[in-house]
Amino acid sequence: xxxxxxxxxxxxxxxxxxxxxxxxxxxxxxxxxxxxxxxxxxxxxxxxxxxxxxxxxxxxxxxxxxxxxxxxxxxxxxxxxxxxxxxxxxxxxxxxxxxxxxxxxxxxxxxxxxxxxxxxxxxxxxxxxxxxxxxxxxxxxxxxxxxxxxxxxxxxxxxxxxxxxxxxxxxx
Numbered sequence: 514x515x516x517x518x519x520x521x522x523x524x525x526x527x528x529x530x531x532x533x534x535x536x537x538x539x540x541x542x543x544x545x546x547x548x549x550x551x552x553x554x555x556x557x558x559x560x561x562x563x564x565x566x567x568x569x570x571x572x573x574x575x576x577x578x579x580x581x582x583x584x585x586x587x588x589x590x591x592x593x594x595x596x597x598x599x600x601x602x603x604x605x606x607x608x609x610x611x612x613x614x615x616x617x618x619x620x621x622x623x624x625x626x627x628x629x630x631x632x633x634x635x636x637x638x639x640x641x642x643x644x645x646x647x648x649x650x651x652x653x654x655x656x657x658x659x660x661x662x663x664x665x666x667x668x669x670x671x672x673x674x675x676x677x678x679x680x681x682x683x684x685x
Contacts, residue, residue, distance in 0.1 A: 514611060517644040518661035519636055523619055523652035526666035527684070533614050533648050534560055541570045545611035548604040549573040550597055552621040552649075553590075558685045572610075574600060583624035594626035602635055605643060612644040619649030619656065629655055 520536075522529040537547050547570055551561075555575045564573045576597025577590050604613050621627050632647075636659050639645050647656065657663050679685045 514642045514644065517611075517639065517642050519639065519645045519647070519659060520662040520664075521619070521652050521656060521660040522646070522648045522664050522666065523650060523657075524665035524667050525650055526668040527671065528666045529648040529650075530560065530616055532664070532666070533616060533646050534564075536612070536646060537564070537568065537571055537614065540612050541568050545570065546609060547571040547612045547614065548601075548610045549614045549616060550601045550604065550618075551575045551616040552594055552597055552626070553577055553579055553617050553624070555579060559682050572604075576600070577626075586624055586626065591626050594621050597621075598627050598631060598635070602638065605635060605639055605645070608640070610643065612646065614646040615648070617649040618647050619652045621649070622653060622656070623649075623651035629653055632656065633659055 522532050533549075537549065540547050547568075549564065549571060551573065553576070555578045561573060561575070564571050574597070577593030601613065601615055604610055618627070618632060622629050622632060633655055636645065636656075647660070652663070
C-alpha cells in the first residue's frame with residue numbers, strides 16, 4: 514500500500530473485534546502480513562485459535578490478563594500493557610507488516626494502563642504504507658481526531674440483557 518490509514522472501531526455495541534478480524538481475513542486473502550496485539554486479553558478464545566490455525570500471514574500476541582472494566586487494575590496489568598505497547602511499536606516500525614491491529618487499546622487507555630500520549634506518538638510513528646487499526650470502547654477525543662476512519666458500533670439490543678452470557682464461537 515502506498516497510503517495506510519488509521520482506523521478506529523469503538524462504541525458500546527458488539528462487533529469491534531469482529532470487524533477487525535474481518536479485515537485481517539481480507540488482508541490475508543490479498544497476501545498482506547498482519548500483526549494483532551490484544552490488550553487486556555489473555556486466553557485461547559476462538560478467534561485466537563482460528564488465527565493461529567488458519568491465517569499464516571497473521572502474528573497474534575496478547576498483553577496481559579483480562580480486567581473487568583478497570584475494576585481491579587494491578588501494577589502487573591500496567592506493566593503488561595506497557596510491554597505490549599513496546600511490542601506494538603516494534604511491529605509498526607519493523608517494516609514486516611502491512612497492517613497492525615491493536616485490539617482493546619482504547620479500553621487500555623480508558624483504564625489507565627497506558628497513556629493516550631504514547632498512543633498518539635505511536636500513530637505519528639506509523640510509516641506511510643502501514644494501515645493501523647485501533648479497537649475498543651471509550652475511544653478518546655484525541656484518538657478520534659488522529660484517525661482517518663472512525664466507526665462507532667452502537668448497541669441497540671443485546672441478549673446479554675436477558676442473562677445470556679458470552680458463547681464460544683459467537684462472542685468468544
